[in-house]
Amino acid sequence: MVAQDIxxxxxxxxxxxxxxxxxxxxxxxxxxxxxALDVAIPPGVVTTIIGPNGCGKSTLLRTLSRxxxxxxxxxxxxxxxxxxxxxxxxxxxxxxxxxxPVAPEGLTVADLVARGRHPHQGWLRxxxxxxxxxxxxxxxxxxVADLADRPVDSLSxxxxxxxxxxxxxxxxxxxxxxxxxxxxxxxxxxxxVLDLVDDLHESGRTVVMVLHDLNLAARYSxxxxxxxxxxxxxxxxxxxxxxxxxxxxxFGLRARVxxxxxxxxxxIVPIGRTHVVPGQGSRTGTPST
Amino acid sequence: xxxTVVKRPVAPGVRLGGVSxxxxxxxVLVTLLLAAAAFLVFCLSIAVGDFPLGLSQVIATLxxxxxxxxxxxxxxxxxxxxxxxxxxxxxxxxSGAITQSIARNPLASPDILGIxxxxxxxxxxxxxxxxxxxxAIVSSVGLPAAALAGGLGTGLLVYFLAWRQGVDGxxxxxxxxxxxxxxEAVTTWLLATADIRDVARAQAWLVGSxxxxxxxxxxxxxxxxxxxxxVVACVAFQFKPLHFGDDVAAGLxxxxxxxxxxxxxxxxxxxxxxxxxxxxxxxxxxVAPQVAMRLTKSPTxxxxxxxxxxALLLIGADLVARTALPITxxxxxxxxxxxxxxxxxxxxRANRR
Numbered sequence: 010m011v012a013q014d015i016x017x018x019x020x021x022x023x024x025x026x027x028x029x030x031x032x033x034x035x036x037x038x039x040x041x042x043x044x045a046l047d048v049a050i051p052p053g054v055v056t057t058i059i060g061p062n063g064c065g066k067s068t069l070l071r072t073l074s075r076x077x078x079x080x081x082x083x084x085x086x087x088x089x090x091x092x093x094x095x096x097x098x099x100x101x102x103x104x105x106x107x108x109x110p111v112a113p114e115g116l117t118v119a120d121l122v123a124r125g126r127h128p129h130q131g132w133l134r135x136x137x138x139x140x141x142x143x144x145x146x147x148x149x150x151x152x153v154a155d156l157a158d159r160p161v162d163s164l165s166x167x168x169x170x171x172x173x174x175x176x177x178x179x180x181x182x183x184x185x186x187x188x189x190x191x192x193x194x195x196x197x198x199x200x201x202v203l204d205l206v207d208d209l210h211e212s213g214r215t216v217v218m219v220l221h222d223l224n225l226a227a228r229y230s231x232x233x234x235x236x237x238x239x240x241x242x243x244x245x246x247x248x249x250x251x252x253x254x255x256x257x258x259x260f261g262l263r264a265r266v267x268x269x270x271x272x273x274x275x276x277i278v279p280i281g282r283t284h285v286v287p288g289q290g291s292r293t294g295t296p297s298t
Numbered sequence: 299x300x301x302t303v304v305k306r307p308v309a310p311g312v313r314l315g316g317v318s319x320x321x322x323x324x325x326v327l328v329t330l331l332l333a334a335a336a337f338l339v340f341c342l343s344i345a346v347g348d349f350p351l352g353l354s355q356v357i358a359t360l361x362x363x364x365x366x367x368x369x370x371x372x373x374x375x376x377x378x379x380x381x382x383x384x385x386x387x388x389x390x391x392x393s394g395a396i397t398q399s400i401a402r403n404p405l406a407s408p409d410i411l412g413i414x415x416x417x418x419x420x421x422x423x424x425x426x427x428x429x430x431x432x433x434a435i436v437s438s439v440g441l442p443a444a445a446l447a448g449g450l451g452t453g454l455l456v457y458f459l460a461w462r463q464g465v466d467g468x469x470x471x472x473x474x475x476x477x478x479x480x481x482e483a484v485t486t487w488l489l490a491t492a493d494i495r496d497v498a499r500a501q502a503w504l505v506g507s508x509x510x511x512x513x514x515x516x517x518x519x520x521x522x523x524x525x526x527x528x529v530v531a532c533v534a535f536q537f538k539p540l541h542f543g544d545d546v547a548a549g550l551x552x553x554x555x556x557x558x559x560x561x562x563x564x565x566x567x568x569x570x571x572x573x574x575x576x577x578x579x580x581x582x583x584x585v586a587p588q589v590a591m592r593l594t595k596s597p598t599x600x601x602x603x604x605x606x607x608x609a610l611l612l613i614g615a616d617l618v619a620r621t622a623l624p625i626t627x628x629x630x631x632x633x634x635x636x637x638x639x640x641x642x643x644x645x646x647r648a649n650r651r
Contacts, residue, residue, distance in 0.1 A: 071545075074548075074549065075548070076545060076548050076549075095551075096548070096551045096552065096553050097551035098551075099551065100549065100550050100551025101551070104549065105545070105546075105548075105549030106549070107543070107545035107546060107549065108545075110542055110543055110545065110546050111542070111543060112541075112542060112597075113402070113541050113542075113597040113598050114597060115595075115597035116541075116597040116598075117597075119307055119308050119309060120309065120597075121542075123308060123309065123320075124538065124539055124542065124550065125550070127538065127539050127550040127551065127552070128550055128551040130535075131535075132532070132535045133316065133317045133318075134316055134317065134318055135318055135319045135320060135535065136309070136311040136312075136313075136318045136319055136320040137311070137313065137318045138311065138313060138318075140311075140318075141306070141308050141309075141311060144308050145306065145307060145308055148307055148308075154307050157307030157308065158307075160597075177549075180549075180550070
């Protein structure tokens with residue numbers, strides 16, 4: 010049985026989100042980026058945080074992953090305040106891929122992915138056979154096993170991002186936080202990476218990511234968190250959340266929302282000042298049938 | 299049955315009970331070869347001198363089976379210099395490997411980060427400014443300790459000036475260069491205004507030298523280096539994720555700020571110990587990690603291999619400085635003259651491949 014609360018988020022059978030922010034206020038120095046924000050991450054689905062530049066998307070993700078400590082409020086992971094947990098214990102539950110990470114020049118794919126085992130290792134236990142088999146599985150699952158001996162810097166952007174996701178997978182957590190996993194990728198590679206993210210979710214993992222592209226976010230997420238100026242404007246399934254009114258309110262974007270011809274999600278068609286066929290520029294206009 | 303051996307995509311491991319390590323044959327082999335080479339040059343360095351000894355005599359004496367006369371010459375007269383070469387070179391190599399790893403930039407050696415400059419300025423100050431107070435300091439704590447304090451002081455100053463919600467490698471280097479420039483200006487000013495005999499003494503120290511080392515100087519350097527290496531060994535494993543930046547390290551459960559601060563302090567102290575024992579020997583700390591990286595084909599500076607290259611480089615340079623050249627030169631001149639071109643050679647070779 011699946012419980013549903015008033016915001017439309019479906020929780021697991023026990024109705025408890027694994028990760029939630031409760032009244033968090035986060036800032037850098039004097040500048041407050043996020044103000045008294047509440048958000049719960051439903052388990053087992055892909056949640057994507059969207060919003061205009063500078064609205065605090067990445068800050069929220071960094072706060073959820075304990076990279077930033079909130080000035081007020083708390084982030085709760087499996088019922089416990091995340092700042093009270095040991096860094097290492099957090100790393101065993103929650104995998105994080107930061108925005109555009111860099112590997113040392115010449116480091117091989119296998120060595121990079123192997124580093125993902127770090128939270129499970131110790132000074133005397135640096136490379137157990139468990140570590141080796143988990144890394145092999147992570148390489149296979151992300152389709153980079155054939156590249157294992159290659160230096161990471163010799164790969165294409167899309168392959169590189171697969172490798173980083175592979176490292177996060179090797180960490181062995183069922184909660185994955187990805188900060189803009191498609192940055193700098195062309196559309197084909199972005200789709201490739203997001204298909205991979207979908208595979209991860211299919212295998213039971215909870216994914217939270219930040220994306221810039223609204224159509225990709227709508228296509229690949231079950232739960233959208235729309236942010237604006239440091240607070241959550243709307244949250245829910247893309248079908249319920251993505252409307253022309255919301256896009257106007259959150260982004261100041263004039264757009265028409267139509268049915269995605271190849272998917273079951275909404276498709277956003279932006280309306281700019283130019284290149285719009287006369288008569289089609291009104292966002293309330295009836296879609297042609 | 300048609301069974302083919304499938305090569306596993308991951309690194310092999312050495313495993314015994316709950317203990318396991320990654321097996322990197324090249325790293326281990328190269329480090330062992332370097333250590334053997336350093337030991338050989340160490341023995342050669344002891345054998346060569348006004349009273350020549352055979353290598354076999356040296357090795358026999360080192361293992362406690364030598365004759366009494368040899369014992370005196372080797373253990374009391376020549377050993378301190380040779381051992382100082384090994385220890386100082388090792389300390390500089392490891393120190394450079396740490397600072398280059400932290401800054402993720404090969405330029406970030408203790409020479410650049412102000413450690414050497416601070417030690418030099420303090421030492422030159424004590425040598426040249428003769429007066430009641432400074433003479434008292436020199437006689438009570440000794441020049442090496444004062445140099446160590448100077449290096450530590452500037453090293454920490456650079457670290458705190460570079461600190462802004464964490465330490466960024468590039469800012470560390472820029473501030474290191476600025477602080478080094480100030481310490482160099484101080485050193486030059488002191489030399490310009492000092493008595494000519496003091497200047498000569500200071501100059502000899504400034505170029506980096508292993509001349510006239512005694513057990514009194516070598517012993518603290520040896521124990522200091524060993525103690526610091528124990529700390530480095532404990533923290534080194536937690537440091538591995540820091541090669542990918544702070545965010546990835548934090549995601550992998552590492553308290554990166556603490557790990558980095560401890561290691562940087564170790565690097566500053568190692569360089570300080572080296573400078574206090576042999577003066578600011580140039581270039582070893584910068585070249586050794588880079589040479590070690592290329593020999594071991596490691597993507598990051600390998601600490602022990604870097605230390606071993608440093609030891610080999612320094613003791614080899616000292617041997618060359620004493621024997622191969624028509625006039626006896628301080629070791630620092632040779633490390634700079636050989637280290638620089640060798641690094642250029644490695645870079646050029648890597649670019650052409």
